[in-house]
Amino acid sequence: MRRTLAGFVVVVCALLGLSAPAQAAAPPAGSWTRYTMTAFTNSSESNMYVYESPDATGFRLLRGPAFTPPTGLIRDPSIIKHSDGKYWVVYTTNWTGNTIGLASSTDRLNWTFVRNVTIPLTVQNTWAPEFFIDSNGSVNVIVSLSTNGADFKPYKLTASNAALSAWSAPQVLSGIGPNNIDTYVVKVGATYHAFTKNETTKYIEYATASSLTGPYTISRTGNWAGWGNPREGQALVPLDNGGWRIYFDGYTVGQYYFSDSYDGFLSWSAPQTLPGLSGFARHFTVLKEVVSGGASLPVNVTRSFQSVNYTDRYVRHRDYLGYVDQVTSASAATVKQDATFTIVPGLADANCYSLRAANGYFLRHWDYRLRLDANDGTSTYAKDATFCARVGSASGTVALESYNYPGRYLRHYNYELRLDLYQDSDTFRADSSFRPVTAWA
Incomplete structure (x- = not known):
């Protein structure tokens, strides 16, 4: 188990x-x-x-x-x-x-x-x-x-x-x-x-x-x-x-x-x-x-995360599940808020990172799917919600590696956010790379 x-x-x-x-x-x-x-x-x-x-x-x-x-x-x-x-x-x-x-x-x-x-x-x-x-x-x-x-x-x-x-x-x-x-x-x-x-x-x-x-x-x-x-x-x-x-x-x-x-x-x-x-x-x-060397993120600041290969799409929670969705200046305020996260020191390791939504819930993986859950205070939750920054596939980008499943990365597939094992392909490296940008909300 x-x-x-x-x-x-x-x-x-x-x-x-x-x-x-x-x-x-x-x-x-x-x-x-x-x-x-x-x-x-x-x-x-x-x-x-x-x-x-x-x-x-x-x-x-x-x-x-x-x-x-x-x-x-x-x-x-x-x-x-x-x-x-x-x-x-x-x-x-x-x-x-x-x-x-x-x-x-x-x-x-x-x-x-x-x-x-x-x-x-x-x-x-x-x-x-x-x-x-x-x-x-x-x-x-x-x-x-x-x-x-x-x-x-x-x-x-x-x-x-x-x-x-x-x-x-x-x-x-x-x-x-x-x-x-x-x-x-x-x-x-x-x-x-x-x-x-x-x-x-x-x-x-x-x-x-x-x-x-x-x-x-x-x-x-x-x-x-x-x-x-x-x-x-x-x-x-x-x-x-x-x-x-x-x-x-x-x-x-x-x-x-x-x-x-x-x-x-x-x-x-x-x-x-x-x-x-x-x-x-x-x-x-x-x-x-x-x-x-290596990659790092600022902490205790809000950012949105832009997909490298779909630049009109951003990491976003929707119905408590993670996606890369289109966000523009014309998007509803709730959409912009859902695509905005506060970067904090990792719940399981302060040298890594956790992403907190406006409602206080954290982005975490569960059965390799990314979702938004309330912090239940367990070590399992802390590890699931902790990601370590790696150098992304393009300048100024990061890849977010799972803390408790080394070698698995947050990536989008069919616009859904998943936790997948590293693949030696340009497609995977692009799918798992994100550019931290000014927050939408």
């Missing part, structure tokens, strides 16, 4: 020994959340592509190819922002062998090969290295190693200098295996959470530990999250609203999916295909940063 009680979630997490993710705030005006993806593609295992998104959903190409190693492959590139101010990726260099590759960049566009790191073990396969920066600042790589192609286990390497030129001996993550690959680890509070593909069942499993190297306890197996199988290449990223997003590859059907959790990884939303890149981008990670 989409309506959950926050208090119940906290109790369940406590009973199961889990920590609910900390409630993160959207960045303040003058800054925005930037998600950078590094991926290899269906078309090439030797070229890395770089993408950018404001919402962890709609990724636009920054450069592709952005990096080609001098030899070998660049599968499974994993990105971090290092303490030296540079971006680094670690990647799979070949189907067989005992090396992983490193490259760095100052701008995410131009990359330089740094070195291959030889792992001091006799192995047949060295796959899916994933960067993990621990809470103590240590830089680690979690890598899947196999001696015969069927006994994969995750191992930890820890950088022993800031140049990432010296690494510790590999140490196994105990409790995961003996045939698990693509292990991805995040830390919440004092707990390490590992998402790992069981190569026998082809499901992504879930394990926890109090130490990075374990011992891990695998507590979720089979189709526990509703993601199906076979699935692999999983990677996680925190969202601005306190949730977590996981991406994973449905490689047999040529689709890449994402799914969200808001209760400490207990339950997940139904998987959805990644817009634009599903079936093209392969096994990637996503880096979250807060950077300067």
